[in-house]
Amino acid sequence: MMQHLTAAQNIFIGREPRMWGGTVLDEKTMNTETKKLFDQIKIDLDPRVRVMDLVVAKQQMIEIVKALSHNSQLLIMDEPTAALNDKEIEELFRIIRQLKATGVAIVYISHRMDEIKKISDRVTVMRDGTYIDTVRAADVELETIINMMVGRKLDEMVRPDAKIASDEILLEVKNLNRGRAIKNVNFQVRKGEILGFAGLMGAGRTEVARAVFGADPFETGEIFVNGKKVSIKQPQDAVSHGIGYLSEDRKRFGLAVGMDVQTNVVLASLSRFCNWAGMIKSKDIGKTGEQFVDSLSIKTPSLSQTVKFLSGGNQQKVIIAKWLVRDSEVLIFDEPTRGIDVGAKFEIYKLLNRLVEDGKTIILISSELPEVVRLCHRVLVMCEGRMTGELSGSEITQENIMRLATTRETIST
Amino acid sequence: MSQTPNPLAIKKPVTYGANATQKLLAFASLVSMLVIFSLSSPNFLQTENIIAIMLSTAVAGVLGIGVTFVIITSGIDLSIGTVMTFCAIMAGVVITYMGLPVWLGVLAALAFGAFVGFLNGTLIAKLKIPPFIATLGMMLVAKGLSLVISGTKPIYFNDTEVYNLISMGSIFDLSAFVPNLAIPNAVLIFFGVALISGFILNKTALGRYTFALGSNEEAVRLSGVNVDRWKIGIYTLAGAIVGVAGILISSRLNSAQPALGQGYELDAIAAAVIGGVSLAGGEGTILGTVIGAFIMSVLINGLRILSVPQEWQITVTGLIVIFAVYADILRRRK
Numbered sequence: 001m002m003q004h005l006t007a008a009q010n011i012f013i014g015r016e017p018r019m020w021g022g023t024v025l026d027e028k029t030m031n032t033e034t035k036k037l038f039d040q041i042k043i044d045l046d047p048r049v050r051v052m053d054l055v056v057a058k059q060q061m062i063e064i065v066k067a068l069s070h071n072s073q074l075l076i077m078d079e080p081t082a083a084l085n086d087k088e089i090e091e092l093f094r095i096i097r098q099l100k101a102t103g104v105a106i107v108y109i110s111h112r113m114d115e116i117k118k119i120s121d122r123v124t125v126m127r128d129g130t131y132i133d134t135v136r137a138a139d140v141e142l143e144t145i146i147n148m149m150v151g152r153k154l155d156e157m158v159r160p161d162a163k164i165a166s167d168e169i170l171l172e173v174k175n176l177n178r179g180r181a182i183k184n185v186n187f188q189v190r191k192g193e194i195l196g197f198a199g200l201m202g203a204g205r206t207e208v209a210r211a212v213f214g215a216d217p218f219e220t221g222e223i224f225v226n227g228k229k230v231s232i233k234q235p236q237d238a239v240s241h242g243i244g245y246l247s248e249d250r251k252r253f254g255l256a257v258g259m260d261v262q263t264n265v266v267l268a269s270l271s272r273f274c275n276w277a278g279m280i281k282s283k284d285i286g287k288t289g290e291q292f293v294d295s296l297s298i299k300t301p302s303l304s305q306t307v308k309f310l311s312g313g314n315q316q317k318v319i320i321a322k323w324l325v326r327d328s329e330v331l332i333f334d335e336p337t338r339g340i341d342v343g344a345k346f347e348i349y350k351l352l353n354r355l356v357e358d359g360k361t362i363i364l365i366s367s368e369l370p371e372v373v374r375l376c377h378r379v380l381v382m383c384e385g386r387m388t389g390e391l392s393g394s395e396i397t398q399e400n401i402m403r404l405a406t407t408r409e410t411i412s413t
Numbered sequence: 414m415s416q417t418p419n420p421l422a423i424k425k426p427v428t429y430g431a432n433a434t435q436k437l438l439a440f441a442s443l444v445s446m447l448v449i450f451s452l453s454s455p456n457f458l459q460t461e462n463i464i465a466i467m468l469s470t471a472v473a474g475v476l477g478i479g480v481t482f483v484i485i486t487s488g489i490d491l492s493i494g495t496v497m498t499f500c501a502i503m504a505g506v507v508i509t510y511m512g513l514p515v516w517l518g519v520l521a522a523l524a525f526g527a528f529v530g531f532l533n534g535t536l537i538a539k540l541k542i543p544p545f546i547a548t549l550g551m552m553l554v555a556k557g558l559s560l561v562i563s564g565t566k567p568i569y570f571n572d573t574e575v576y577n578l579i580s581m582g583s584i585f586d587l588s589a590f591v592p593n594l595a596i597p598n599a600v601l602i603f604f605g606v607a608l609i610s611g612f613i614l615n616k617t618a619l620g621r622y623t624f625a626l627g628s629n630e631e632a633v634r635l636s637g638v639n640v641d642r643w644k645i646g647i648y649t650l651a652g653a654i655v656g657v658a659g660i661l662i663s664s665r666l667n668s669a670q671p672a673l674g675q676g677y678e679l680d681a682i683a684a685a686v687i688g689g690v691s692l693a694g695g696e697g698t699i700l701g702t703v704i705g706a707f708i709m710s711v712l713i714n715g716l717r718i719l720s721v722p723q724e725w726q727i728t729v730t731g732l733i734v735i736f737a738v739y740a741d742i743l744r745r746r747k
Contacts, residue, residue, distance in 0.1 A: 215635055239637025253635050256628035258695045267625065268636035270618050278617045322636065 001051050001059055008034035008047035011066045037065045041095050057088035064095065068104075075099065076107040081115060082202060083180075093119055111200045113142050113406045125149055146406070150369065150398040166191050169227070170361050171243070171330055173212055176221035181207040183385040185221075189330065189363060192356055196376030197365040198401045204385040205365045206248065209332045213245040214238040239268060244323030248335035248365075250312070254319045257308040261300050262289030264307050264318050268326040292321035296351065313344025320351065331355065332363045337371065349375060369398040381405050438740055439688055439704045443711065450715035457718050460593040466707075466714045467596070471580075471603040472497075472662045474706035476681035477688075478610045479654030481702045482647050484685055485614075486626040487694025488544035490648070491678050492533060492551035493655045498674030499555040500526045500659025505568030505669035508576060515576050522663075523656040529555065530652015534645030556675060563671040570667050580664035599661050606657055611699040613650070623647055627694025683730070684709055687737040708733070 002010055008030045009016075017033070019026040034047035043061050051059055060080060067075055077096075081089050096106055096119060110116055116123055117137055125132040125148040132148050171189040176182050181204050189195050197205040211218040214232040223232055225241045232238045238245070247253035255264055262285050266273050273285050289303045296317045300310055307318055316336060323331055333352070337345045352375060356362055366372050372379055378392040381404035389404040391397075451458040476493050483490045500522040508518035529551060536547040570576040580599035587594040614620035622643040625633045634640045658677075663669040688705030690697030709730060716726045 213635075234639075235635050236637040236639050245635060247635065252629070253631055256625045256632055256695075258628040259624060263621065263625070267633065268638070270621060270638075274618045278619060280616055280618060280621060282616075326637070 001063065003052035004050065006048050006050055007045060007054075007062050010051055010062060011037070011047075011069055033069075034065070037069055041065070041068070041098055043095070055088075056083040057085075057091070060084070060092070061095065064099075068099075072104065074105045074107065076109070078109045079111070079202075080108070081110065081112065089115070111406065112408065113145060114408065116145070117142065146399065146402050150402055170225070171212075172224040172227075173208075174222045174224070176208060176211060176218055178207065178211060178216070178218045181385050182211060182218065185382075185385075185387055187380055187387065187390075189361055190378075191361055192359060193377040194352060194356055194362045194364055194375050196372040196379035196396075197363060197382065198367075198369070198372050198379050199382035199405045201367065202384075203382040203405065205382050206334055207385075208382070209245060209334055209363065209365055212238070213243060213332060215245065239326060239328070242327065242329035243332065244268070244326060244328035244330070245332045246316070246319050246323070246334060246336060248338055250315050250319060251308075255307050255315060258306060260304045260306055261293065261298070261310070261318055262286060262303040265289050265292055265321045265325055268322050288325060292324065296321055297347075311344070312340045313347060316340065316344075316348060317351070320355075328360075330361045330363065332365070334365045335367065336364070337366070337368065345371075369401055372396070372401065373398060383407050438744075439701060439708060439737070443704055443708050446708065446711050446715060450711070450718065453715075454718045457715060460591065462714065462718070464593070464596065464600075466710050467600040467603075468665070469714070470706050470710040471597075471599040472658050472665075473677065473680045473684055473709065474603050474703055475606050475654060475658040475661060476677055477684035477702045477706045478606055478699055479651040479658070480678070480681050481685045481688075481690050481697055481699060482610070482614065482623055482651045482654075483544070484682070484690050484692060485623050485694060485697045486644065486647055487630075487692075488537065488644075488648075489682070489692075490533065490548045490651060491545065492529065492548040492555055493651070493658075493681055494677035494679075495552050495556040495559065495674040496526060496529045496652065496655050497659040497662060497677060498669070498671060499529065499559045500656045501663035501669035502559045502563050502568060502671060504576075504660060504663060505570065506562060508573055509568050509570060512572075515573050518576070519579070519660055522659045523653050526656025526659060527649050527653040530649040530655070531645060533652065534648030537648065538641040538644040552675070552678070559671040559674070563669065565671060567671065568669040570663070570669075576664055577667045578664075580661050599665060602657065602661060606654060607699050607703050610654065614699055619643065619646055619650065624695055627691075627696070680709060681706075683734045686734060686741075689741065691741070705737075 002013065005013070008027075011034055012030050017026040017029040018024065019029075031047040038045050038047070041061075041064075043065075045054075045058060045061070051062065054062070064075070080092060084092060096108070100106065108116070108120055120137045122134055123137050123140065123145060124134040125145060127149055135144075168191040169188045170191045173185065173187050176185040183204075185204075185208055187195075197208070199205050207216065210216045211221070212223060212232070214235045214237050217233070223230055225243075230237070230241050232241070235245070251257050256267060266285050266288060270280070273281050273288075275281060286303060292298070293300060293303065298310075298314050298317045298321070300314060307315055310318065320331075336348055336352075340348065349371070352362055352364070364372065364376060373396050376396060378390060379396050379401060380387055381389045381391065381401055383405050388407040389400075391400055391404075447458075456462060476497060480490050480493055503525045504518040504522040507513050507521040508515055533544075533548055533551055536542045536551075537544050540547075578598070580597060580602075582598050583595040584598060585596045585601055587596075614623060622633065622638065625638075626640065626644060626647075630640060662673070684706035685697065685702045686692065686705070687708055688698070688701030688703070690702060690705075712730060712733060713726050716729060717723075721729075
């Protein structure tokens with residue numbers, strides 16, 4: 001959507017009606033045509049209103065109208081209700097039913113179980129990029145769909161003997177709020193544990209992590225480190241309290257990709273490698289770099305290799321090294337194995353286990369359920385910005401996580 | 414035991430943004446220009462002319478070095494030309510109007526340069542105004558203030574002869590051995606600024622963060638680094654270097670000319686770009702900028718000696734800038 005253009009201009013972009021031999025755009029025809037389309041599916045909107053002045057729900061309707069104006073026979077909607085409230089969803093469903101009545105086919109992609117039951121005739125389940133099955137929505141229970149999504153009845157995955165974490169609470173977050181993204185989130189992190197953050201895409205896990213790290217502001221909420229209330233407004237505050245964050249987007253948020261391995265390793269603690277005059281002690285940097293390249297087995301031809309030429313797994317290790325050099329106590333891993341091949345994944349798993357054995361504390365955000373089940377001492381599950389449950393020990397199963405991950409606040413009927 | 418080479422051995426200290434090809438290309442262009450002009454005119458390769466070239470490179474070169482820091486952070490500073498004039502005017506105010514010692518005037522020029530740089534940095538880091546806009550505004554503010562303070566008239570340094578010697582004197586006078594070989598102080602100061610800046614850029618935390626900010630500012634912020642503070646520091650340093658240029662130009666002209674200055678920023682940016690400083694940030698060297706500044710002034714000087722009209726000199730300079738950036742793009746594509 002081009003936010004600065006009007007509804008009609010958006011709908012007719014690239015094929016605007018013209019007049020005067022094609023030299024001048026015919027806004028009037030465009031607006032009346034748009035009005036006709038709006039009337040067709042009974043939505044009440046002025047074609048001349050700028051898109052940026054509309055709420056998301058209305059913008060979405062304009063996109064639907066745009067698709068219709070191409071005489072589409074098939075509409076694919078990808079999570080169309082993600083940003084809508086219940087009333088708006090009802091309106092969307094009304095339009096969908098109306099379109100269906102006129103013979104338009106709709107592929108409706110959603111992770112909201114209740115919606116799928118409500119709006120669809122048939123349901124196709126996919127998992128890890130493969131087709132699983134297609135069933136009639138009326139004949140199937142939600143439980144069955146969840147089982148199909150998870151796959152095996154998962155008792156097969158055995159967790160390695162995890163040392164029981166201490167009861168000492170290292171980090172506590174109370175009443176964290178930010179708009180629709182984070183709704184009253186509370187949790188505690190115990191020293192020496194791997195705490196999982198599970199949930200579907202967009203559940204608010206990354207938002208919580210970034211808020212706690214000071215990367216994004218939050219509206220209300222308190223953060224306690226070692227029982228003391230701390231003020232975290234910027235990443236530098238979190239870092240000074242021993243918190244490190246490893247983003248899911250390594251290249252954008254984790255690495256100075258054009259710079260070399262050793263510089264990235266000391267990036268969070270450069271002042272420690274400077275003398276009184278601000279001069280860099282490159283020998284010390286080399287030594288530290290070498291030490292971490294060895295201990296984390298980072299595969300690189302040399303310390304002066306530019307990090308953009310390293311593999312994803314090794315880039316991840318460089319970022320881990322960065323936080324270890326900074327002596328971070330709590331490491332927040334956001335999707336640490338995304339885009340990393342299987343072999344490297346297991347290395348990262350081993351590394352995570354080794355870090356907690358060495359006394360570090362880890363928050364693991366992951367969308368890969370087997371990973372969460374395998375590694376975590378406790379798991380917090382989020383759905384649509386809220387904490388929907390906490391699992392520990394044998395309760396940590398893919399089924400339980402998936403159930404909590406799809407528990408919506410109010411189920412509209 | 415078999416001897417395998419340790420793959421982790423540190424072979425040499427790393428130089429950042431060592432875009433050797435571009436520097437080599439720039440250096441080769443400079444050398445070939447020198448050869449061509451020398452062959453074309455007997456007047457070119459004369460001691461006086463070479464010294465004239467160096468003298469005319471000094472001001473744009475120092476400005477180029479200042480803006481190199483800013484460009485490596487992926488910023489830009491359009492205010493350097495008129496801020497240079499503003500610094501010169503402030504030196505004039507202190508020395509000529511107030512009759513204070515010359516060293517205080519020099520200090521005032523440096524301090525005002527640093528202060529304007531600090532303001533630029535604050536506008537950009539704290540108020541999040543895009544560098545292009547913030548420094549465009551500052552360019553006009555500095556120009557206006559220079560005219561206001563000087564009453565639109567030049568300020569002369571006629572009562573203080575020593576001020577003129579800052580640029581035009583020569584503590585490195587070899588004319589006793591080689592006729593006319595007296596390298597002006599302005600050139601020595603230019604080289605001095607280059608050496609110190611190269612040191613800061615490669616050996617200090619400020620320099621390292623200059624590259625890191627240009628490489629990935631968000632990653633630096635998420636590493637817990639106080640990005641705003643370093644950015645303001647970088648602009649402040651660039652401003653102080655602009656102050657040096659202000660002293661050089663006013664000392665050379667023995668006056669602070671309030672109408673002068675605009676246009677110098679573009680020559681300085683061009684010098685940096687020809688020398689391989691990437692406008693996208695993260696890459697660049699002081700040596701490259703120095704070579705870039707020499708390419709510009711050798712070109713102008715050579716064309717003048719060949720009696721090419723000034724209009725054409727300007728046109729050719731523009732073409733060289735475009736060519737230099739295109740060469741850089743070609744190199745990247747590989």
